[in-house]
Amino acid sequence: MTAIETLDDASPYLSGNNAPVRTEHTVVDLEVTGQVPKDLEGRLLRNGPNPIGDVDMESHHWFLGDGMVHGIRLADGKAHWYRNRYVGSESVQATLDRTFPGEVTASSGPNTNVIGHAGRTYALVEAGTKPVELTYELETVETNGFEHSLLNGYTAHPKYDPLTGDMHAIAYSYAELLDKVQYVVVGADGAVTKTIHFSAPGMPMIHDMGLTQKYAVILDLPVAVDLELAMAGSPFPVRWFNDYDARVGLLPRSVSSDEDADANIIWCSIDPCFAFHPLNSYDTDDGKVIVDICRYDKLFDADRNGPFRDSLPQLERWTIDPASHSVRRNVIDERFQEFPRVAGAVLNAPHRYGYTTSIDDSADEWKFGNTIKHDLTAGTSEVHDHGATREAGEPVFVSRPNSTGEDDGWLLTMVYDAATDKSDLVILDAANVVGEPEAIVHLPARVPNGFHGNWVRDSVTPPQ
Numbered sequence: 030m031t032a033i034e035t036l037d038d039a040s041p042y043l044s045g046n047n048a049p050v051r052t053e054h055t056v057v058d059l060e061v062t063g064q065v066p067k068d069l070e071g072r073l074l075r076n077g078p079n080p081i082g083d084v085d086m087e088s089h090h091w092f093l094g095d096g097m098v099h100g101i102r103l104a105d106g107k108a109h110w111y112r113n114r115y116v117g118s119e120s121v122q123a124t125l126d127r128t129f130p131g132e133v134t135a136s137s138g139p140n141t142n143v144i145g146h147a148g149r150t151y152a153l154v155e156a157g158t159k160p161v162e163l164t165y166e167l168e169t170v171e172t173n174g175f176e177h178s179l180l181n182g183y184t185a186h187p188k189y190d191p192l193t194g195d196m197h198a199i200a201y202s203y204a205e206l207l208d209k210v211q212y213v214v215v216g217a218d219g220a221v222t223k224t225i226h227f228s229a230p231g232m233p234m235i236h237d238m239g240l241t242q243k244y245a246v247i248l249d250l251p252v253a254v255d256l257e258l259a260m261a262g263s264p265f266p267v268r269w270f271n272d273y274d275a276r277v278g279l280l281p282r283s284v285s286s287d288e289d290a291d292a293n294i295i296w297c298s299i300d301p302c303f304a305f306h307p308l309n310s311y312d313t314d315d316g317k318v319i320v321d322i323c324r325y326d327k328l329f330d331a332d333r334n335g336p337f338r339d340s341l342p343q344l345e346r347w348t349i350d351p352a353s354h355s356v357r358r359n360v361i362d363e364r365f366q367e368f369p370r371v372a373g374a375v376l377n378a379p380h381r382y383g384y385t386t387s388i389d390d391s392a393d394e395w396k397f398g399n400t401i402k403h404d405l406t407a408g409t410s411e412v413h414d415h416g417a418t419r420e421a422g423e424p425v426f427v428s429r430p431n432s433t434g435e436d437d438g439w440l441l442t443m444v445y446d447a448a449t450d451k452s453d454l455v456i457l458d459a460a461n462v463v464g465e466p467e468a469i470v471h472l473p474a475r476v477p478n479g480f481h482g483n484w485v486r487d488s489v490t491p492p493q
């Protein structure tokens with residue numbers, strides 16, 4: 030085992046802006062270039078892996094290690110603070126000699142996403158670990174699966190339904206549930222209202238899902254648990270399987286029992302591939318389901334430690350036909366891109382615009398690039414070029430109050446600058462992404478390339 034900070038030639042998943050940071054900052058009254066929109070009142074939160082202890086350089090997987098949440102509070106046209114905090118875990122407790130108000134029960138903290146729901150802030154990860162509740166200022170409260178109503182682990186990618194206020198999730202937890210996967214609904218009041226089990230005999234890694242008004246869309250694709258790796262104690266015992274029966278499932282949201290789920294799920298065959306993230310999903314008038322999604326040819330085959338060396342993702346439209354049990358694929362954009370997002374108002378409904386982050390593979394090693402806005406009705410796209418030394422993260426759309434159009438709002442994204450080794454929060458006008466940013470909030474340190482986050486309005490999860 031090797032201390033991360035002693036090696037310059039670390040795994041690509043531990044070097045450059047993938048390397049963890051060591052300092053937890055609290056900085057107030059941040060410097061801003063431009064003007065923070067006065068209507069933005071809340072926090073931009075972002076989670077990512079930030080291993081706290083020693084790691085094995087040969088076998089370290091990018092998706093593993095302690096979580097660190099970064100947050101910027103905006104209000105009154107100002108950037109009030111930046112904070113970054115480890116997500117509470119047994120590892121953080123032991124390494125930093127830290128105590129928390131409640132119990133933390135996972136060896137390492139959720140490191141993949143951070144959300145606000147029903148007045149609380151949660152850090153999330155998939156595969157068996159329960160969410161960790163954070164305070165408004167990102168301190169750990171305890172391991173807390175939705176007011177202690179969650180039976181098992183959760184997912185990093187719940188899907189919010191703006192019509193009901195519910196959150197829907199597909200959650201696997203093979204150590205506990207083996208080949209059963211859960212469909213979990215958390216109500217608008219913050220507690221679990223439904224837990225349904227369905228069978229997934231291939232034990233697939235299901236990172237994300239689609240949600241429509243009728244269905245939960247299940248991605249049963251050829252990256253799955255390898256029992257030999259699991260028995261050997263591998264910390265990340267999943268890999269690509271060439272002979273896997275790749276399929277997409279349409280699980281009616283109305284299912285009321287485990288038997289009901291297995292009897293009514295509609296499985297549709299698809300060419301072998303992998304996808305982490307749908308951009309959005311919706312039902313069509315003729316009974317089909319549209320899923321726009323970033324698709325990989327192959328994943329975790331040659332490179333078992335990260336996602337971008339077997340293939341790189343392209344944006345596709347999948348048309349799922351439950352009548353013929355088939356999926357038709359159409360490439361929307363051949364450029365490599367990830368982190369797809371849409372406006373909250375069109376979640377699970379037809380959308381015109383989608384936003385992604387480009388991946389640049391022109392050098393020896395991949396890196397994140399620019400912010401892409403797709404007009405899926407016109408079949409066009411625009412790019413905000415952040416600059417040659419700058420790498421953008423996930424673009425989070427925030428609608429303007431009383432917005433008049435789907436793109437009437439802002440895109441908020443963390444941008445790392447290799448020239449300064451620091452990061453900014455960049456705020457773009459979503460209706461004019463090629464224009465100058467409305468604001469660039471300068472952070473005192475770099476925010477490592479991590480994964481996902483959200484804009485959490487103070488009206489949803491207010492300051493304590």
Ligand SMILES: [Fe+2]
Nearest residue numbers: 236305480481
């Ligand atoms: Fe993800």
